[in-house]
Amino acid sequence: MVELYFMDARSKLIDIAAFMDRVERSGETGDYRYREFVKALAALDAPDRAEGVLNLLSDPSEGPLEQAGAGPAVGAYNKD
């Protein structure tokens, strides 16, 4: 597996690092999507990481909404 995927994963890891640098330089670290992104990194410390990241970026509420929210899904849920 390492032979097969290391270079690809290495490249994506550097992309994540560069993305975080870029957001920091642009002063957008307060954006809830970025804050949730940083929180989701915590899932990398335990097994089932992909599932963990997806869960941390998900809407944790239960029951249907009164009305569909405007606009498309954005990939993170503002938990603050």
Add this chain to the structure above:
Amino acid sequence: MRYIEPHAHMVSRTMDDYQAMAMAGCRAICEPAFWAGFDRSSVAGFYDYFCQLTEHEPKRAARYHIAHYSWICINPKEAEDPQFAREVINIIPEFLKQENVLGVGEIGLNKNSKNEAAIFEEQVQLALDHNQLILIHTPHLEDKFKGTKLTIDMLRQFGDIDPGRVMIDHVEEHTIKMVLDAGFWGGITLYPESKCTPPRAVDMLERYGDSNRLWMNSACDWGVSDPLALPKAILELRKRGFDEATIDRFVYQNPVKFMQQSGIRFLPDA
């Protein structure tokens, strides 16, 4: 290698895509009714779309010797106006009788709203009343986990539903287990950015492929998407050491097994 594309929105694609898919080994395409990228303004707009799916698109596919089947429904994005949605539902039964229609789909939730849930339940009932298979779309991104849970909870309220006749599509690592544990089929969608990559799809097949209730699809549509995502996933399966018989089960026999439950003539050479 032969394969079936069980979920593709070909009305948004060109003949070049049909040609490329045929050359890659595609034998059949199944096309669910979905959102056109904008809301339709009338029931007649849906009627024309259903005719396009059941009459026109099979002819385009046939030019490359690909069989074409469709699923009919009103999609969740246009279910926020329940009265309009019900008018559309009224015209669906006449299409369900056609010999190239697999069932009701892709129904489901999009933003997990009450109106979406109501129209979803009415279309599940429609499918049961007409003895049809059901294809379910699960919401995108942050809405998927909650939407998948709500969907399964709603399906459980129907006492007479056979989970083996229901496909819950667009599963990911955080939803696949709840879908399979409840006895439903699961679809893994290979779609850039918002869904699953080939390596992740293979991870899921490694862990859950023995259920024999999984398929992969590209869900290619009018967005940035890849009609050849499935043959690329086949290459990934080979890289990961799967033998040809197992790959054939994932990309051909499993979808055939599900689709043949529809009662229509679906690729009898399987």
